[in-house]
């Protein structure tokens with residue numbers, strides 16, 4: 001069974017995350033189907049992509065597939081982790097990718113949505129960034145994606161509380177572009193992609209790449225990077241990291257010791 005559905009409407013490509021039973025958890029298999037769809041769209045004259053879940057879902061994506069996270073002792077979010085590969089594929093796709101959000105967006109699913117160029121959500125949509133709930137040390141690139149989208153105090157609140165924020169708050173903060181009722185959201189997003197498709201794809205592609213390069217242009221010294229990696233290693237080597245994984249697998253609340 002395909003984990004994603006793909007569709008071409010004129011010059012718009014639509015990718016629908018379709019593993020509802022697992023709440024569209026971002027497994028390696030699901031991610032490879034999304035990246036394959038994006039690569040397929042590159043070969044066609046696609047001028048805008050919509051990334052969505054089926055209409056009416058309660059969960060857009062439950063984030064990284066926790067069953068695929070390594071036990072303690074290995075970086076869970078290394079450069080070649082599938083989630084990191086997907087984030088880069090979206091950011092480097094040479095046309096705008098619009099996230100059409102219905103339902104809850106969790107963990108790495110928020111970073112996937114926020115790696116998109118624009119977000120349109122239903123009023124019921126929520127956004128929760130949850131590494132702290134699982135004892136996971138988010139990675140620098142991921143934190144930068146969030147920092148480019150969310151005002152610092154709110155980014156800290158979302159990361160430290162792991163609680164969802166509602167679509168209205170995300171709209172007020174400029175994290176999402178529009179809120180649209182579920183009955184109108186697809187037509188609204190397709191009207192947006194039609195406007196984009198009428199403009200110069202070459203001009204849009206170069207401006208998207210300029211914005212990506214400038215927003216990720218942060219001078220980090222080797223010493224600073226190594227210091228952060230060392231701090232992250234203490235976390236993914238910790239009892240707490242293992243406890244977060246074990247608790248999710250056992251469907252119980254984690255008890256973090258701080259060790």
Ligand code: YXS
Pocket residue numbers: 021022023025026058059061062063064065066067104106107108109129130131132133134136137138
């Ligand atoms: O028990 P079965 O086999 O039916 O499977 C259940 C869940 O185990 C599964 N599932 C997941 N499997 C792997 N990874 C996940 N992230 C994940 N989420 C869910 O899907 C089946 C249905 O789940 P269930 O019964 O809990 O559904 P629900 O409708 O009652 O609740 C939906 C959620 C999303 C509220 C709930 O599933 C949930 O809280 N999921 C975990 C959300 C989360 O914390 N995601 C962060 C993952 S780690 C990550 O993204 C990054 C590494 S980080 O944390 O750093 O941001």
